[in-house]
Amino acid sequence: MINITLPDGSVRQYEQGTSSYQIALSISEGLARNVLAAEVNGEVWDASRQIETDAHVKLLTWNDVQGKATYWHSSAHLMAEALEALYPGTKFGIGPAIETGFYYDVDFGDREFSSDEFKKIEDKIIELAKTKSDFVRKPVSKADAIEYFTEKDDEYKLDLIKDLPDGSITFYTQGNFTDLCRGPHIPNTGFIKAVKLMSVAGAYWRGDESRKQLTRIYAVTFPKASELTDYLHLIEEAKKRDHRKLGKELELFAFSEKVGMGLPLWLPKGTALRERLVNFLQKAQVKAGYEQVITPHIGHKNLYVTSGHYEKYGADSFQPIKTPQEGEEFFLKPMNCPHHCEIYKTKPRSYKDLPVRFAEFGTVYRYEQSGELHGLTRVRGFTQDDAHLFCRPDQVKEEFKKVIDLVLYVFNALGFKDYTAQVSLRDPENKAKYIGTDENWAIAEAAIIESAEEKGLPTVHVTGEAAFYGPKLDFMVKDALGRKWQLGTIQVDYNLPERFELEYTGSDNQKHRPVMIHRAPFGSMERFIAVLIEHCAGNFPLWLSPEQFIVLPISEKYEEYAKKLSDLLKDSDICGLIDFRDEKIGRKIRDAEVKKIPYMLIVGEKEEAEGMVSVRKHGEGDLGSMSIEEFTQKIKKEITV
Numbered sequence: 001m002i003n004i005t006l007p008d009g010s011v012r013q014y015e016q017g018t019s020s021y022q023i024a025l026s027i028s029e030g031l032a033r034n035v036l037a038a039e040v041n042g043e044v045w046d047a048s049r050q051i052e053t054d055a056h057v058k059l060l061t062w063n064d065v066q067g068k069a070t071y072w073h074s075s076a077h078l079m080a081e082a083l084e085a086l087y088p089g090t091k092f093g094i095g096p097a098i099e100t101g102f103y104y105d106v107d108f109g110d111r112e113f114s115s116d117e118f119k120k121i122e123d124k125i126i127e128l129a130k131t132k133s134d135f136v137r138k139p140v141s142k143a144d145a146i147e148y149f150t151e152k153d154d155e156y157k158l159d160l161i162k163d164l165p166d167g168s169i170t171f172y173t174q175g176n177f178t179d180l181c182r183g184p185h186i187p188n189t190g191f192i193k194a195v196k197l198m199s200v201a202g203a204y205w206r207g208d209e210s211r212k213q214l215t216r217i218y219a220v221t222f223p224k225a226s227e228l229t230d231y232l233h234l235i236e237e238a239k240k241r242d243h244r245k246l247g248k249e250l251e252l253f254a255f256s257e258k259v260g261m262g263l264p265l266w267l268p269k270g271t272a273l274r275e276r277l278v279n280f281l282q283k284a285q286v287k288a289g290y291e292q293v294i295t296p297h298i299g300h301k302n303l304y305v306t307s308g309h310y311e312k313y314g315a316d317s318f319q320p321i322k323t324p325q326e327g328e329e330f331f332l333k334p335m336n337c338p339h340h341c342e343i344y345k346t347k348p349r350s351y352k353d354l355p356v357r358f359a360e361f362g363t364v365y366r367y368e369q370s371g372e373l374h375g376l377t378r379v380r381g382f383t384q385d386d387a388h389l390f391c392r393p394d395q396v397k398e399e400f401k402k403v404i405d406l407v408l409y410v411f412n413a414l415g416f417k418d419y420t421a422q423v424s425l426r427d428p429e430n431k432a433k434y435i436g437t438d439e440n441w442a443i444a445e446a447a448i449i450e451s452a453e454e455k456g457l458p459t460v461h462v463t464g465e466a467a468f469y470g471p472k473l474d475f476m477v478k479d480a481l482g483r484k485w486q487l488g489t490i491q492v493d494y495n496l497p498e499r500f501e502l503e504y505t506g507s508d509n510q511k512h513r514p515v516m517i518h519r520a521p522f523g524s525m526e527r528f529i530a531v532l533i534e535h536c537a538g539n540f541p542l543w544l545s546p547e548q549f550i551v552l553p554i555s556e557k558y559e560e561y562a563k564k565l566s567d568l569l570k571d572s573d574i575c576g577l578i579d580f581r582d583e584k585i586g587r588k589i590r591d592a593e594v595k596k597i598p599y600m601l602i603v604g605e606k607e608e609a610e611g612m613v614s615v616r617k618h619g620e621g622d623l624g625s626m627s628i629e630e631f632t633q634k635i636k637k638e639i640t641v
Contacts, residue, residue: 002015070185073096085176094160105203135172194227246537250538252270273544281385313335342500350504351507357387359385404473415536436469489520497516502516550600558604574635
């Protein structure tokens with residue numbers, strides 16, 4: 001018999017060789033019907049795979065991230081079977097699950113392929129799914145694997161096999177299709193009830209532009225047809241909220257090929273929105289004891305060699321900046337933290353001086369590949385709401401908790417109510433990826449975990465996602481459409497203070513190393529604004545809106561009164577404009593609605609005679625007449641953050 005420990009801590013005994021599916025069946029038939037795979041001692045297995053020793057087992061369903069990933073990877077195999085049936089001779093690259101479904105890279109040879117063929121592929125996938133073919137795992141030798149794909153004439157699988165050690169290779173077969181795969185997979189194809197091919201693109205084999213370009217087909221599947229319907233509705237809603245589309249319509253930002261890809265240009269309205277966010281956080285930071293600093297956009301190579309950024313990010317940095325002095329090397333700043341370490345060193349520090357908190361809205365530069373650039377969410381130049389705290393070891397937890405409070409204050413003010421804190425830890429199996437001692441890593445990880453627990457944050461722990469210099473707490477925020485975004489981040493760092501030889505004099509009159517905390521509630525201004533645009537569909541909170549009102553005179557006769565109203569509101573720090581166009585009032589109202597301006601003030605003969613305004617609110621309609629003083633007080637109360 002073997003002991004199986006379940007997630008609730010309970011232990012059950014089973015015969016050796018029992019599968020996760022059989023464990024599920026012993027609990028309930030309903031659970032067994034929904035099990036897609038299982039996590040066995042931290043590794044995801046097929047639900048049918050036999051367990052030979054004592055193990056911790058978590059049964060995975062559609063509601064688990066790893067369950068979905070297994071489902072979608074299995075769907076990629078099913079799509080490959082459909083493609084091979086419809087287009088004999090097709091060769092296959094890789095077909096992984098991704099966050100929104102899966103894709104497969106395929107080589108159709110000389111055949112032209114387009115989205116016009118999606119429907120017949122979808123029909124074939126559903127036809128094959130209905131056969132309820134089992135996904136069968138089979139370990140094979142490297143020689144047998146090479147022989148199989150040589151006979152099949154599939155050079156892409158052979159290219160993958162050459163890097164695999166003998167004894168680690170497995171095949172999976174379902175129906176008439178066999179693929180090289182380490183798995184795991186769902187029990188059978190019958191779990192797949194609905195499918196939609198989403199798009200087609202080109203992808204170089206192994207990302208190498210010197211190699212052949214394959215056809216990448218993106219798709220998504222679901223266990224219920226109704227879930228696919230809901231998903232497609234979500235996609236349409238996401239298109240309406242796309243920050244690139246709204247950014248253009250609302251005149252917030254632009255890109256120019258002459259300036260360079262991935263380098264956003266902030267237009268006046270976008271700049272106004274951005275500056276309000278900056279001012280909002282700066283006020284909160286002043287109250288929390290931060291000091292504002294400014295550092296250059298470039299730094300000497302030696303600065304980043306000392307920090308370790310050159311070794312880790314050198315390949316992703318812009319090429320060295322040439323200077324008249326031979327041998328000098330400067331780089332566009334990839335991070336603000338090395339500069340802040342040098343600010344810390346400008347004078348001696350005592351234990352009584354700590355914590356020291358330096359904040360900067362610093363622009364940094366990283367050379368992202370052109371294919372990875374995406375609106376404001378992936379750019380080459382971006383501004384971080386960066387701050388670095390230098391404190392004593394006994395202050396770390398308290399400072400960390402104060403930063404958590406600041407991050408949550410920002411989220412609440414901007415309407416992000418649904419979030420999870422991800423504790424990103426070091427991968428103990430890949431220590432070469434990180435710098436610093438095991439002791440310091442253990443202390444830093446414990447401080448983050450304890451702080452999150454004491455603050456009552458909903459957390460998940462993810463191994464291998466730590467920064468190279470220390471563990472971190474990343475805030476995963478859900479937007480209005482339920483999509484997850486990584487925004488705020490807090491990181492504990494014992495390593496940069498060591499590299500830069502930072503010191504303070506302790507109460508014992510000896511020199512000690514401070515601990516460094518990195519934090520950015522927004523993450524980056526660009527990414528945060530992109531997420532905010534999509535979250536609120538361009539309907540910003542009134543205090544943040546670039547234009548809080550628009551005055552709509554019914555005709556040219558009332559333009560002077562419109563100017564008077566506008567000036568009075570601007571004197572109260574309420575921003576807006578006047579629509580002077582020679583258009584009917586209905587058209588002016590429609591256009592103001594499209595521009596998502598929060599308040600429309602309609603003025604005509606009656607309003608001018610009575611010293612009043614007719615007020616309309618975006619998305620709500622007519623609010624009736626009120627005096628300018630009443631409106632001013634109303635809007636002032638609403639914009640208070």
